[in-house]
Amino acid sequence: MANGSRQAVWEFFGAELKRRREDAGITQVELGARVFVSGAYIGQFEQAIRKPQLDITQRIDEVLQTDGIFERLCRKLIDDRRYAEYFAEVVELERVATRICEFAPTAVPGLLQTRAYAEAVTIAANPFVTDEYVEEIVGARLERGHILKDATRPEYWVILHENALRVPVGGPAVMAEQLEHITTLAHDRKVLMTVLPCAEGAHAYMxxxxxxxxxxxxxxxxxxxxxxxxxxxDHPAVVKHAQRAYDLLRAAALSPRASLPLVESAAEDFRRCASTT
Structure with a gap:
């Protein structure tokens, strides 16, 4: 589904939600309270500014007695074959997040990947697919990364395990370009990047x-x-536990100032290696 078509369906979703809510005589605040979000959040659903999670649409259907229409619409919108079923909803959430904090233990995360790196990862995981499939998957990944370039971009914090800097995905030239891309984003203050050194071995269990x-x-x-x-x-206790795990990783990582030269050095090593092959 093209981006314009997807937005049109989200706008239909919002208009239909408003109509059904008003027909039921329920205010935005009242509906929000009954589905465990704020009234302002309901208003943003209705204006197609924000996209609801699937479980929220299920609760809306239950409150408004709409026979599953909002759940079905939501499933259609997050059913993007370019993403694994379990990841499609995450893509929608990335687009509206105000802050994203990520830990990458083995590979550069999708939001930071260059085209060449993304192609290498995709082909390694799917060695028998067509070029068209690779282009579709890589295009979707690069599209996700655009949120870091928008004026309304979220704060993006990333902890890269040193392994992600050392494994030559796609070869030395691809890795040099990838690491240089990360350092450019860091220098431009579009990401806050830190590195978890291999020496902090106990954290590798994650x-x-x-x-x-x-x-x-x-x-x-x-x-x-x-x-x-x-x-x-999204269970508060589980999210709190995940936040604590991230805090422990961040405490073990190098500072942003110390991390940047490490990534730049790795990029230089790969660039030198590429020039001699």
Missing amino acids: TGTLKLMEFEDAPPTAYTETEFSGNLL
């Missing part, structure tokens, strides 16, 4: 990625992912 997302008028969420699955977590 092999999955961790992403924390905060929003203006909604509770924070956490997302964890391993190679074959991902979990979007």
Whole structure:
């Protein structure tokens, strides 16, 4: 579904939500209280400014007795075949987050990937797919990264494990370009990047990625992912536990000032290696 078409359906979602809510004689504040978000958040759904999570649409259907229409619309909108089913909702949340904090234990996270790096990762995981498939997946990943260039971009904090700087994904030239891209974003103050050194070995047990997302008028969420699955977590106690885990990782990481030269040095090493091959 094209971006324009998706936005048109979200606008229909909002207009229909407003109509059904008013027909039921319920204010935005009242509906928000009954589905555990603020009234302002309901207003943003209705104006298609913010996109609701699937569980919120399910509660809206229950309160308004709308026979699942909002859940079905939401599922259609997050059913983007360019993303794994468990990740599509995360993409929508990234677009409206005010802060994203991410830990990447083995590879550069999608929001920071260059085209060449994303192609190498995609082909490594799917060696028998067509060029068209690779282009579709890579295009979607690069599209996600645009949020870091928008004027309304979220604060983006990322902790890169040193492993992500050393594994030559796509070869030395690809890695040099990728690491230089990260340092450019850091110099431009579009990301706050730190590195967790290999010397902090005990933290390597955390092999999955961790992403924390905060929003203006909604509770924070956490997302964890391993190679074959991902979990979007919104239970307050679980999110609090994830936030503590991230705080411990951040405490063990180098400072941003010390991290930047490390990434620049790794990029220079790869660039030198590429020039001799």
